[in-house]
Amino acid sequence: MRVSAGRDQPSRAVTLRDVARLAEVSTATASKALNGRPDVNPGTRARVLAAAERLSFSPNAMARGLSAGRSGTVGLLTSDLEGRFSLPILMGAEDAFGADRTSLFLCDARGDAIREQHHLRALLSRQVDGLIVVGARPDSRRSLGPNLPVPVVYAYSPSQDAADLSIVCDNVAGGRLAVDHLLACGRTRIAHITGDPGYGASHDRARGARDRLAEAGLELVGDGVWFGSWTESWGRRATRLLLEQTRELDAVFAGSDQIARGVLDVLQEEGLRVPEDVQVIGFDNWEVIAGESRPALSTVDMQLEALGRRAAQSLTAAIAGNPGAGTVELGCRVVQRDSTTPRGNDRDLPPRPG
Amino acid sequence: MRVSAGRDQPSRAVTLRDVARLAEVSTATASKALNGRPDVNPGTRARVLAAAERLSFSPNAMARGLSAGRSGTVGLLTSDLEGRFSLPILMGAEDAFGADRTSLFLCDARGDAIREQHHLRALLSRQVDGLIVVGARPDSRRSLGPNLPVPVVYAYSPSQDAADLSIVCDNVAGGRLAVDHLLACGRTRIAHITGDPGYGASHDRARGARDRLAEAGLELVGDGVWFGSWTESWGRRATRLLLEQTRELDAVFAGSDQIARGVLDVLQEEGLRVPEDVQVIGFDNWEVIAGESRPALSTVDMQLEALGRRAAQSLTAAIAGNPGAGTVELGCRVVQRDSTTPRGNDRDLPPRPG
DNA sequence: TTGTAAGCGTTATCAT
DNA sequence: ATGATAACGCTTACAA
Numbered sequence: 001m002r003v004s005a006g007r008d009q010p011s012r013a014v015t016l017r018d019v020a021r022l023a024e025v026s027t028a029t030a031s032k033a034l035n036g037r038p039d040v041n042p043g044t045r046a047r048v049l050a051a052a053e054r055l056s057f058s059p060n061a062m063a064r065g066l067s068a069g070r071s072g073t074v075g076l077l078t079s080d081l082e083g084r085f086s087l088p089i090l091m092g093a094e095d096a097f098g099a100d101r102t103s104l105f106l107c108d109a110r111g112d113a114i115r116e117q118h119h120l121r122a123l124l125s126r127q128v129d130g131l132i133v134v135g136a137r138p139d140s141r142r143s144l145g146p147n148l149p150v151p152v153v154y155a156y157s158p159s160q161d162a163a164d165l166s167i168v169c170d171n172v173a174g175g176r177l178a179v180d181h182l183l184a185c186g187r188t189r190i191a192h193i194t195g196d197p198g199y200g201a202s203h204d205r206a207r208g209a210r211d212r213l214a215e216a217g218l219e220l221v222g223d224g225v226w227f228g229s230w231t232e233s234w235g236r237r238a239t240r241l242l243l244e245q246t247r248e249l250d251a252v253f254a255g256s257d258q259i260a261r262g263v264l265d266v267l268q269e270e271g272l273r274v275p276e277d278v279q280v281i282g283f284d285n286w287e288v289i290a291g292e293s294r295p296a297l298s299t300v301d302m303q304l305e306a307l308g309r310r311a312a313q314s315l316t317a318a319i320a321g322n323p324g325a326g327t328v329e330l331g332c333r334v335v336q337r338d339s340t341t342p343r344g345n346d347r348d349l350p351p352r353p354g
Numbered sequence: 355m356r357v358s359a360g361r362d363q364p365s366r367a368v369t370l371r372d373v374a375r376l377a378e379v380s381t382a383t384a385s386k387a388l389n390g391r392p393d394v395n396p397g398t399r400a401r402v403l404a405a406a407e408r409l410s411f412s413p414n415a416m417a418r419g420l421s422a423g424r425s426g427t428v429g430l431l432t433s434d435l436e437g438r439f440s441l442p443i444l445m446g447a448e449d450a451f452g453a454d455r456t457s458l459f460l461c462d463a464r465g466d467a468i469r470e471q472h473h474l475r476a477l478l479s480r481q482v483d484g485l486i487v488v489g490a491r492p493d494s495r496r497s498l499g500p501n502l503p504v505p506v507v508y509a510y511s512p513s514q515d516a517a518d519l520s521i522v523c524d525n526v527a528g529g530r531l532a533v534d535h536l537l538a539c540g541r542t543r544i545a546h547i548t549g550d551p552g553y554g555a556s557h558d559r560a561r562g563a564r565d566r567l568a569e570a571g572l573e574l575v576g577d578g579v580w581f582g583s584w585t586e587s588w589g590r591r592a593t594r595l596l597l598e599q600t601r602e603l604d605a606v607f608a609g610s611d612q613i614a615r616g617v618l619d620v621l622q623e624e625g626l627r628v629p630e631d632v633q634v635i636g637f638d639n640w641e642v643i644a645g646e647s648r649p650a651l652s653t654v655d656m657q658l659e660a661l662g663r664r665a666a667q668s669l670t671a672a673i674a675g676n677p678g679a680g681t682v683e684l685g686c687r688v689v690q691r692d693s694t695t696p697r698g699n700d701r702d703l704p705p706r707p708g
Numbered sequence: 709t710t711g712t713a714a715g716c717g718t719t720a721t722c723a724t
Numbered sequence: 725a726t727g728a729t730a731a732c733g734c735t736t737a738c739a740a
Binding site: 062121 | 367412413414415416417419420425427430435436438441444445448455457458459460461462475476477478479480481503585586587612642643646
Binding site: 379380381382383386393394395398417419420421422423 | 725726727728729731732733734
């Protein structure tokens with residue numbers, strides 16, 4: 001039975017030597033047997049395995065790492081844990097590394113460069129095999145530098161250095177997708193209310209929206225893009241302003257679910273029915289917002305968990321000697337709820353010419 | 355200059371031997387000098403420090419840990435990263451351990467006991483010095499068991515084993531506080547709409563509310579507690595049902611901010627002004643909900659970040675040989691916004707008798 | 709197939 | 725004050 005330092009009498013941990021002794025072999029043989037090396041007599045292996053089992057042997061990862069020269073750990077350096085975008089990315093990464101028997105060190109720099117350096121040092125000193133830098137906003141960030149002893153992957157916020165590998169969300173494609181969906185719902189008079197113009201993502205999403213509209217020979221209604229802030233109250237205010245300017249609209253693409261929620265409220269206060277009169281699509285697929293609004297909000301999902309997984313896989317590849325470079329943009333998908341209503345589903349019909 | 359395995363030619367990492375060689379001392383002396391031991395000649399120490407600096411020496415934490423028998427790491431075992439309650443706790447813990455030069459391994463069991471066991475093994479194999487188990491809901495959970503080789507602190511979800519140390523939020527006190535605040539706002543006809551009756555926290559908060567009311571010689575309006583689910587839509591539905599039953603109420607205590615938000619919406623749809631006619635207080639202080647509702651929502655804050663810090667401190671103490679046991683309940687505080695309006699501030703007046 | 713022995717990078721003990 | 729030397733627990737040549 002394993003003993004406890006927590007409450008019972010503390011006792012030496014079980015080591016490979018204990019296992020070897022019990023199985024009556026050398027530590028070298030015990031090591032080989034446990035690590036599935038081929039040059040071990042099946043009978044011997046069985047004895048070793050049984051001994052390890054009986055003693056509940058668990059190899060000391062530090063010792064193993066020390067001799068192997070790799071720790072089997074990676075550092076997750078986030079800029080802002082509070083931001084709700086980091087979380088799904090962390091989860092995706094955690095998931096992907098789990099399969100890999102790689103453990104994660106979590107560090108939160110709280111948006112402070114000093115603290116980031118501090119954590120970076122700590123992580124390197126812990127001999128992490130690689131780093132994932134998770135940004136808080138979709139805009140680019142300073143590189144950690146080209147001279148690190150381990151590979152780095154930037155997730156969500158791309159690195160400014162093109163020689164680094166970054167995995168980000170394709171906001172232009174996201175914007176396209178949103179408008180595409182509204183067009184598929186039969187809407188043509190589409191307005192776009194979005195967040196902080198200081199964010200690259202605002203402009204990217206707007207560009208995707210405009211591009212898709214242009215392809216359909218259309219333009220944004222309401223005299224261009226309404227930039228503001230990523231809040232519900234801006235969504236409300238912008239909608240009021242928009243309606244003062246024109247009521248000739250049949251859909252709104254909101255740059256975030258929070259904004260969309262404000263849009264929904266004011267549209268309905270103003271007597272417009274959603275989705276009958278005006279359809280609304282958001283961005284983020286933030287369940288508690290999108291799922292609980294009235295009506296439930298259709299939205300664009302950035303698939304951040306997949307982004308985290310992808311970042312983990314890329315890092316694993318880089319650690320294995322296959323580094324990447326440049327910025328990889330991952331796609332979004334539409335999650336349809338009740339604020340948009342696609343026209344009759346064409347999937348079963350033969351493709352139309354053109 | 356430090357060289358890179360990432361993009362430049364890889365080269366051996368700098369070790370203590372390199373530093374010692376450059377400073378022309380033995381590794382033993384170099385170690386003492388760098389670790390601030392007293393028995394080192396100031397001149398020698400300066401030479402060593404300079405050498406370490408020049409080589410950007412960073413000690414290998416695995417080697418150090420192997421030799422010291424402690425890793426300087428702890429495991430953070432969460433049941434559900436998605437849940438928004440884990441996050442602030444993680445941040446608090448991260449913060450507290452940061453001061454301590456302790457690094458955190460992050461593991462998410464996703465509510466699965468098998469996965470939890472798997473992670474537990476991995477963490478022990480990594481020689482963590484202790485564990486924090488962060489629950490997803492405030493109800494108690496199975497203990498990890500009494501026979502672990504390292505101390506454990508349970509945060510948010512207490513362990514069912516009273517011999518374990520758990521740090522949780524005092525929901526009874528939170529409920530009291532909410533009602534206390536409404537009373538201080540001059541309200542006496544208070545209804546309580548809360549979430550899932552399967553959660554202990556629902557009952558605890560309700561009990562706190564009732565206790566405080568009883569002390570004031572009052573009872574809940576609306577025929578007792580309205581249990582349901584932790585959603586906005588339940589908040590809306592419950593409010594409609596409540597208003598059908600009675601309009602003789604001047605305040606609502608909602609069991610969560612999401613519920614409160616639904617309450618706010620329906621009260622106002624029904625022509626009641628908030629806070630003039632009915633005041634509303636929520637629970638959680640979930641900024642994006644409470645801060646963006648109309649009017650902005652007063653609410654009870656569980657101070658989860660402080661809880662995380664406290665858990666970290668307790669674990670540090672336990673690792674140092676001062677284990678604790680039992681359940682520690684931490685207090686809440688009211689965050690006042692616009693959905694409640696306290697009467698004239700009495701703080702500057704002399705205390706009233708009684 | 710098995711065992712011996714030399715590391716991995718650090719700290720601690722104990723001479724000097 | 726300084727320096728050999730032996731751990732710490734594991735892997736891996738290399739020898740037997």
